[in-house]
Amino acid sequence: MKWLITLGLLAIAVGGFAYWFFSQPGPQQLDMVNNIIPGDRDAKLLVNGQVYDEELGLGLNIWAPTRVSDQPLPVVVFIYGGGWRAGSKDQYAFAGRALAHRGYLTVLADYRLYPKVKFPEFLEDSAKAVAWVHDNxxxxxxxxxxxxxxxxxxxxxxxxxxxxxxQWLGRMGKTTDLIKGVAALAGPYDFYPFSSETTKNSFGSFHKPELTQPVNFVRADAPPLWLSTGIDDTEVKPRNSRILRDKMLEVGGDAEYVEYPDMDHIEIMMAISKPFRNKGPVLDDMIAFFESRP
Known part of the structure; x- marks a missing residue:
């Protein structure tokens, strides 16, 4: 009888954990699984919850290699996805660990989300975070x-x-010259007219929709772009990255396009985490892009 009671209690505990685990946001689940897989040991959370905007209470985390360096480290500011309506710097710790393990001081920054804000407030927040990083x-x-x-x-x-x-970094007293390169995964760059509920919510009320589209701001002197996508991405179609690459090259800019077979919108981010790196060399390719810049 005792063993039946024990099994019953164990089943309740396992069921409760499973319910709790699957109630967490997808990136948080991925981070928890990532943490139990060996690897990326040369990484630590250096700064937790640093406020970069006192008025709004927005913060950032900084991940760093554990090994001591006698030279300043290159920096990656990583901005998470989530349809401008979801996400948190803490949920994407696996990205911070991955990049820190490869020798980069990595900043994960929060920004305001819909329905609290719409375009352009989330861009203003990201610009403030980058300006804080440049200064500090x-x-x-x-x-x-x-x-x-x-x-x-x-x-x-x-x-x-x-x-x-x-204009966004300019409002912070900065120029885009401080950006040495951009590694962008599965981004939307040419999505007007707004057809999805997500884009209608975050962009639909802006009075000049053409100013919301990255493809309208291509220029020869822009920072280099590494634009990647999964071939099977049906949420943000690969044409977004291809079109932006093509338009950048047309004006004499620096842009490259990388596509990954058998990978969808979520899997390209999953491939950065330890459990799913066999899906494709996304992390290696990002690092190669960073290291190719002076």
Whole structure:
């Protein structure tokens, strides 16, 4: 009888954990699974919850290699996706670990989301985060002259707009020259007219929709772009990255396009985590792009 009671209690505990686990946001689930897989040990959470906007209470986390360096480290500011309506810097810790393990001081920054804000407020927040990093990252061992941006989906949109449209960093007293390259995963860059509920919510009320589209800001002197996508992505179709690459090259800009077979919108982000790196060399290709820049 006792063993039946024990099995019953165990089943309740397992069921309760499973219910709790699957109630978490997808990126949080991925981070938890990532943490139990060996690897990426040369990474630590250096700064947790640093506020970069006192008025709005927006914060960022900084991941760093555990090994000590006598030289300032290159920096990646990573902006997460989530349709401009979901996400958190803490949920994407697996990205911070992955990049820190490869030698990059990695900043994960929060920004305001729908329905609290719409375009352009989330861009203004991302610009503030990048400006804070440029001003303060040297205090944490980073090199302000080697700052890269990266993001996935909505985050890829944010960082690409910061690189292409000078006004956002300009409002912070900065120029896009501080960005040495942008590694963008599965981003939307040419999505007007707005057809999805997500884009209608976040962009539909803006009075000049043409100003929301990254493809309208291509220029020869923009930071280099690495635009990647999964061939099977039906949420943000690969044409977004191809069109932006083509338009950048037409004006003499620096852009490359990488597509991954058998990979969809979510899987390209999953491929950065330890459990799913066999899906494709996304992380390796990102690092190669960063290292190819002076």
């Amino acid at each position: 990252i040297a205090d944490h061992g980073g090199d302000p002259d080697r700052i890269f941006l990266s993001g996935q989906s909505a985050g890829a949109y944010n960082v690409t707009m910061l690189a292409l449209d000078p």
